Amino acid sequence: MRVLRRTLGTLLVLGSATLSCATAQGVDAKPGDTRARPAAVRAAAAPAPYERLLPAPVSVRAAGAGYRFGAGTVIRTSGSAEEVRRVGELLAEQLRGPSGLPLPVVDGEGGDGVRLRLDEAAPGLGAEGYRLDTRADGITLTARTPAGLFHAGQTLRQLLPVGGPGTVPGGTVTDAPRFAYRGAMIDIARHHFTVEQVKRYVDQLAQYKVNTLHVHLTDDQGWRLESTAWPRLARYGGGSEVGGGPGGHWTKDEYRELVAYAGERYVDVVPEIDMPGHVNAALASYAELNCDGKARERYTGTKVGFSSLCVGKERTYDFVDDVLGEVAELTPGKYLHIGGDEAHATPAADYAAFMDRAQAVVRKYGKTVVAWHQLAAARPAPGAVLQYWGHGGTPAKEKERLAQVAKAGHPLILSPADRLYLDMKYDATTKPGLAWAGYVPVKRSYDWDPGTFLPGVPESAVLGVEAALWTETIGTRAEWEFMAFPRMLGLAELGWSPAASHDWPAYSRRLAAQAPRLDAQRVTYYRAPDVPWA
Incomplete structure (x- = not known):
């Protein structure tokens, strides 16, 4: 899911406008570019107000x-x-x-x-x-x-x-929306970001009808949310980040502030406490969570899959109950994400046993389980939602297992890494970013159909889509926005607009029409060379 690891027609006719051959449009370099981009496209005639709406509405x-x-x-x-x-x-x-x-x-x-x-x-x-x-x-x-x-x-x-x-x-x-769940994920564990910075993202998302903010709160590099029962998690485990920076964490009041702010904009917050892997920050904070009783060193690298809670210790489940209970109490939304990915250091039988107990804790506190799609290899609890982050290289067996899970009644959130991982580079020149799932230019991020994407998974089984932004290489707001925009707008349209309106040429013109709005809001965004920016 991050570095080194995932080795009607519509009544509104949006595709009728034609490209103007008037003036070649140069594309400005933006923060994060390593070179100025050539004039690769020609400007389009400005679309009329209804035709520039994004996401595309059902009818006009x-x-x-x-x-x-x-x-x-x-x-x-x-x-x-x-x-x-x-x-x-x-x-x-x-x-x-x-x-x-x-x-x-x-x-x-x-x-x-x-x-x-x-x-x-x-x-x-x-x-x-x-x-x-x-x-x-x-x-x-x-x-x-x-x-x-x-x-x-x-x-x-x-x-x-x-x-x-x-x-x-x-x-x-x-x-009206096509999918109920239209989400964006931000990873504040690899690099710490403040609540104020995340609030800005909420405003950017809500204006395009994105209704879910998934916050990745914990990982090997940092534990970012205050815990009353286990205070060293944030005080000590939050004091590191990728590259050796100071890290940081949110208090419970700060988290509540974000949840309330998002809620006023009809954006539900889904907190993620990743387990049983991605837990080195917890293992460094409390020796008792390690099978050998020895605390680990804090971690500032980017490798994955090396950490695991001690599945055989009953104290581990006291920890799980306390931590998930606190987060559930702070979160009015229905979902609680428990990760479950890349638990390479946890044997398969132990993984299944652990996830059984963790899912039971989520249900105990009145929430619905969300987990990454690796949960399909264990025993998903009734009603559990699985989030798919695979890509072109994902084994067919994993996809077949997901189809079986979907047939058993488990909704799926689609976050394919080679489409919706916003930390993937646009091209070879992009900085920051990663490329383990390949390059993800703006067109590739938009040009696919969630309703037919996974073999054997009908559209009725797709709860929605989510674009994830992992922050191993992202440490500033400008870098964050540059990688998110304009691809985040494609996610908004995939989640909201009817399938019949899906058309890259028309979408690219409507995307270009958003540039003055993004500029006015001082959003740092990538001026993709295949979009006719006016």
């Missing part, structure tokens, strides 16, 4: 006069739902910055402006879908849930000019 019907945002525009929330008011306040905050408008939030549905309307009986929208109707007298956002209203607001943000107020064209967007 353009009709009638548009609505002009101006000094008198207000955000109107109807009904007595406090959460709807909160969605309206957040939308107003997001729109005020670029527009400079006051955008007061008022109660009541009547009158012009932007109207947020909760309708639990609205047909065809599901838990996260929405309808956005624009007329001359205003814009009405309708959804069955506050989450749907939030997503509608993010679509509205894209329909307005990045730099200020403007007119939203008349029409109706009707939209």
Whole structure:
């Protein structure tokens, strides 16, 4: 999963725009590049507002006069739902910055402006879908849930000019996601990142309707979350990172702050405590977790597969119960990830026995197990979710085992390393990054179908998709963003948009149209040479 180891048509016609042959578009070098990139593509005509939406919506019907945002525009929330008011306040905050408008939030549905309307009986929208109707007298956002209203607001943000107020064209967007789980993973164990840095990522994800943040909290190089029962885990085990830096950890209050911040943006946090391997930080913190009773040295390298909890010790399960119980108490979401990958130092029988007991602890605390796909070789608990990170070189036997697990009713999250591992280099010149799963240019990351990707696994068994960013070579926010963007936007579309809208030429033009937004938000991103950046 990291270095050295994983040896309808749609009603909105998005593919109709043609490339302009006007001016060759040079591509700027970005932080992390080792050379300036040549002018490899020509600029495309700027797509109309509805045609630049990303992710692509289910349907758009353009009709009638548009609505002009101006000094008198207000955000109107109807009904007595406090959460709807909160969605309206957040939308107003997001729109005020670029527009400079006051955008007061008022109660009541009547009158012009932007109207947020909760309708639990609205047909065809599901838990996260929405309808956005624009007329001359205003814009009405309708959804069955506050989450749907939030997503509608993010679509509205894209329909307005990045730099200020403007007119939203008349029409109706009707939209709902293809997959329930649309995730991004950040590894804060190899290199420590602060809660504030992760909050910035949450904002970047939520505006493109990504609804899950998977946080890899522990590994050989560092234990990043405070534990009351086992305080040396963070105090000592958190004091290292790849390359010998100072490391660090989050307090429980900081973790709660992130969870609340993400929740306000309808992003669920999935914490991962990796076990029984990837545990050297724990073995260094507590001698009693080692079979020989001797604490290990802290580790700052990048090799994997050498560490293991002592499966035969009952004290190990006290540790597992305490740690998972604390994390479960801090996490309102339904999922708790227990890793389970690359446990090369744990014999197969011991691995299966350990995972039986660890899964039971997750269930004890009312959570649903998530684990990497190696759990398929053991005994997945009823309802357990498996996350696939394989690639082109993954043995067929592993994929066949996953198909069997899917048939047995276990949902799958797809994170193929040669498509959605954001720490893979774009090409040979990319710095930072790794290449054990091959190079992953922007087109390759986008151009595949999760519904047909694994042989024998039907789309109904796919819970969703997740893009993972491992940080062995990534130690700064600029490096993180450079590797994540723009590939993260492809993940957003794979998870949300209907399969019929999947089209690289159309997508690349809509991706290029996001550049002013990314620039305005000061996101460091890779200007892929096969995208017609305007």
